[in-house]
Amino acid sequence: MSQCKPYVIGIDMGGTNTEVAVVDTRGKITASATFKTCDCLEFEDFVLSVGKACRRVMGEVGGPQMITGVGIGAPNANFYTGNIENAANLPWKGVLPLGERLSDVLDLPVAVTNDANAAAIGEMTYGAARGLRDFIMITLGTGLGAGIVINGELVYGSDGYAGELGHVKIRRGGRKCGCGQNGCLETYCSASGVARTAVEFLNTRSDDSLLRQSDPSAITSKDVYEAAMKGDALAKEVFEFTGNLLGEALADFVCFSAPEAIILFGGLAQAGNLLFDPVKRSMEENLLPIWKDKVSLVSSSLKLSEAAVLGAAALGWKAK
C-alpha cells in the first residue's frame, strides 16, 4: 500500500536552520521550505513549525495522501528511540521525543537518525557512495561526525550511537574536548579544530602570517582557508597538520571495517586539495600493507545543503 505513494518528506534539522523537502523516488526535491530552528523557544514550538512547513510542501504535491513517510536527521538523534538526547547544539535540553511528536502531528510514519547518518544515507542513495557496500562518511563541520556503512547497511550499534568517531583519541592527553575527555579527534580535525590549530601556531611561533591581522579569538576555518589560498605558509601548515592527524585516524578506521572508500563531507571538506592531499598521504603512510592504494578517499558529490535532507528523505521510504 504505502509503497505506492510517490513522495517522501526529508527534514534536515540543524542548530540554526531546519530544511523540509518533498522528494520523489528519483531523489529530486519537488518542494521545500526552511525555517529558523533557533526561533523556536520551546521544543513544542519546533514541532509545530515542522508541522506547518510539512503541510505547506505536501500541499504542492497533492497532500499527505501522496507521502509514504517522513525521515528526519537531527543532532544527537537516536534511530532506535526516535529521541534527541542531550544535544549540545540545540536550545532545548534533555531528552526530546522527536519521532513520537512528529508522527502525532503529521499522522505519517516517521524515521529519525542523527545528521551524520542522514548524510551517509544521502551519499549512498544519491551521491558518491552509490553502489558502495562498505564505506565511512566523515562529516567535518563544527565537530566531526561519521556514518559507517557495512554490507550496505548503516551501523547503529547496540544503542543507536555507533559512529562517534569524533571522540576517538588521536592524541592521548591532548586538547580538551567538549565531551569532557582529552585528545579527541574532533578537537583537531573539524572546522573548530582548524581554528584552534591556527591560534596555537600563531601563539607559539613568530613567523609572519596573514592571520596575524585578525583577532585570534575570532579566527575561523574559513579565514585559515582563505589565507592558505593566498599562499600563506602558516595557514597551509595548519591544513597539513590537520590532514596529517585525520589520515592517521582514517588508517585506524580502515583496520576496523575495511571500507572500499572514505568520503569526506561538510564545510571543511570543501577546502579541497589543501586538506585532501595531506589526508591521503598520511592515511597511506599509516595503512597496513594489505590496504595501501586500495581505499579511495573521495569528496562528497552532493551539495552541502542537500545531502542531509536527501538522506533523511531516503530514510523516509523505510519509516514505519
Place this chain on the structure above:
Amino acid sequence: MSQCKPYVIGIDMGGTNTEVAVVDTRGKITASATFKTCDCLEFEDFVLSVGKACRRVMGEVGGPQMITGVGIGAPNANFYTGNIENAANLPWKGVLPLGERLSDVLDLPVAVTNDANAAAIGEMTYGAARGLRDFIMITLGTGLGAGIVINGELVYGSDGYAGELGHVKIRRGGRKCGCGQNGCLETYCSASGVARTAVEFLNTRSDDSLLRQSDPSAITSKDVYEAAMKGDALAKEVFEFTGNLLGEALADFVCFSAPEAIILFGGLAQAGNLLFDPVKRSMEENLLPIWKDKVSLVSSSLKLSEAAVLGAAALGWKAK
C-alpha cells in the same frame, strides 16, 4: 536437502597444530582428530592430512553423507576468496587456495575464515556472546586479532580483512611491529607484547623482581603471569601497563560500533583479574559519558581449544 544432514566439520588450523572435529547441531563435538601443521612440508601435504583426518572423524558418524559442510578457521584466511594470504605464522608462503583445495579433496561445501573470526562465531553460537547482536571479540595470543559482530553478522569488510584491530596505532611512533609500522596495539597488548614490556621494565628499572632470575630473551607472558601471581610488583605493573593500553583502545572501538559487550579471549585473557581489572578501569576512564558502565567486558566462556573449532563448525552449516 543439505540442511538435513546432522553434522558439520570444524577445523581449527594453527601454526603448530590443526584440530578437526565433527560437531552436531547442538555444538557437541562427536569425534575429533589432531595433527601437527608444522609436520607438513608443503601446503599440499597439509591438504592431504586434513583430508585424512576428516575421513577418520566422518567415519565415526556414518561418513560424508552425514555432513552438511566444512568450516575452517586459519591464520590470514579470507572469507571471500577462501585463500590464506601471506600468513606470517605458517611454513608455506604466498597465496594458498585453502577453500578450493579442501573442497576438491573432501567433495563437500567448504567455508573459510580467519582464526579470530572463527573464535567470534564460536562465541556467538555457543559461548559468552549467545544472544548478543553487537559485540567485539578480542583474541589475545601471540598477536591481537578481532572478530567484530554488528547486528548479528560478522563484519568482513569490502575485502574480507575487517577487524585487524591489532594494527590500530595505540602509541604513535611506538614499538616496531611485524607489519612494518610502529606503535601497533599488538606490540603492547598480546602475549609477546607482555613479554616485551617485562623486558623493557627490567632493562630500564633497578627494582627487584623474580623475573630477574630469567634470561630476558626467554621471558614469556606466562613467566610474567606466574611472577605476578606470586606478588611480584614489577610483573603486576606489566599487567597494569598492558591493561591500561588495551582499555584505551577498547574505548576507541566502542566509538565505532557501540557494542553491548567486548569479549577477551586467548591465552593472555586467562590472566583473569590481573588483566581485566586494569582494562576495565582504563576503558571506563576513556569512554564517552553515554557509554560509561554500559559496555560489558567479559571473558570467553569457551575452552581455549574449542572456540575456534566450534566457530569453524558453525560456519560449516552455511558453507556452499
